[in-house]
Amino acid sequence: MPVSRIDLAGASSPEALVKRILQAEPNLPVPVPIQELCARLGILRIEDLDADEFEGGLVTDAKRSEGTILAKRGGEPRRRFTIAHELGHFLMAHHIPDKPGRFLCKSSDLLRLTAKEGDQRQRKEVEANRFATLLLMPPHLLRGAMAAFREPDLQHVLVLARDFAVGKEVAARAYVQYHPERIAIVVAGKGRVQRCYRSLSFPDIICGVGSSVPTGSLYQSTPLRPNVASDIAACIPDVWIDVKRDLRAPSLYEQVYLQQNGFAMILLRLEPVPEETAAERRLDEGWRHRFHSGRR
Known part of the structure; x- marks a missing residue:
């Protein structure tokens, strides 16, 4: 594995760093050997983290000359993501830890996709x-x-999670982002909406986070x-999205996909409304005119 820190000189964003790594490692296998990459990029050790409050951590010096990643024991896909997350903190020099030389990240940090304006800690996560995810x-x-x-x-999501050795939710986010159709995946837990991932063309889900499925x-x-x-089945669109009145x-x-721990993934696929024919438009307009005028 030839990649080294020299290959990453001048790169500071997640996208630029991963691009440099992939350029140096054009034949990177799947699943990505994250621990080998860590060893090549300045991480001396990966140790177990024994702290209920935190999922992962990083111990390093001010110059980021070397580091030790801390990752909680558990499912291997989750641990791999934690290790990659902490490697990101290590390689992005503008990530300044809350405490000198030490990052500590909660499980909620590893789920964060957006940051509040001006919140530098959230932006780093x-x-x-x-x-x-990119790595x-x-x-x-x-x-x-x-x-x-x-x-x-959803079988595709399970295949991606298995082949790339990532968690199902990580695979679901990537699947939604790269699939060409209008889809969304809702993550539910104990009967309530926890998170929702939508393709850019999928409308807003009317069920807010924390509300019942x-x-x-x-x-x-x-x-x-x-x-x-489960089988894929048609459902009433008003259940999940806002359907405008007077529109088809x-x-x-x-x-x-129901998981044993009380969580579930719900895949939603939206098909575009077929265009009305001229005859259908005339019939519809005539019906609306009679309805609003009181004529039958």
């Missing part, structure tokens, strides 16, 4: 997460893996088997 699921390798997929299906969802209305993706409702399809 967002950047470390972007770095970890563990390099875009060119992810696109290659997804080329074999056709219609959106709608009763019209397959999650609530259909018997589900843990660790088995789009077709919305839903699929659920």
Whole structure:
């Protein structure tokens, strides 16, 4: 593995750093050997973190000449993401720790995708997460893996999570981002919406974070088997999205993957509304005129 810190000179953003790493390692295998990369890039050790409050940490000096990554024991995919996240902190010199020489990150930090304006700590966590995702699921390798997929299906998310050795939620975020269709994946826990990932063309979900999963969802209305993706079925679009009055409702399809720990992924796929023919428009306009004028 030839990559070294010299290859990263001048790169400071997550995207620039990962681009340099991939240029130095054009034949990087999947799953990405994150611990080997750490060793090549100045991390001396990866040690277990025994602290309930934190998921990961980094011990380093002011010059970032070397470092030790701390990662909580648990599922290997989650630990790999933690290690990549802390490596991002190490390589981005503008990331200044809260305490001199020591970063400590909570599980909520490793889920953060946006930062409040002016909150530098949150911005650092967002950047470390972007770095970890790009490094563990390099875009060119992810696109290659997804080329074999056709219609959106949660089985694809499970395949990506397995092949790239990342958590299911990390794979779900990447799947939504790179899939060409209008899709969203809702993460539910104990019957409530926890997080939602949408493609740019998918409308807002009307169920806010913390609200109950709608009763019209397959999650609530259909018997589900843990660790088995349900069939894909049509659902009433108003359950999840705002459908404007007097407009033809789009077709919305839903699929659920129930996990044993009380969490679930809910895939939503939106099909565009077909354009009305001239005859359909005339019929619709005539009906509206009669309705509003009181004529029958």
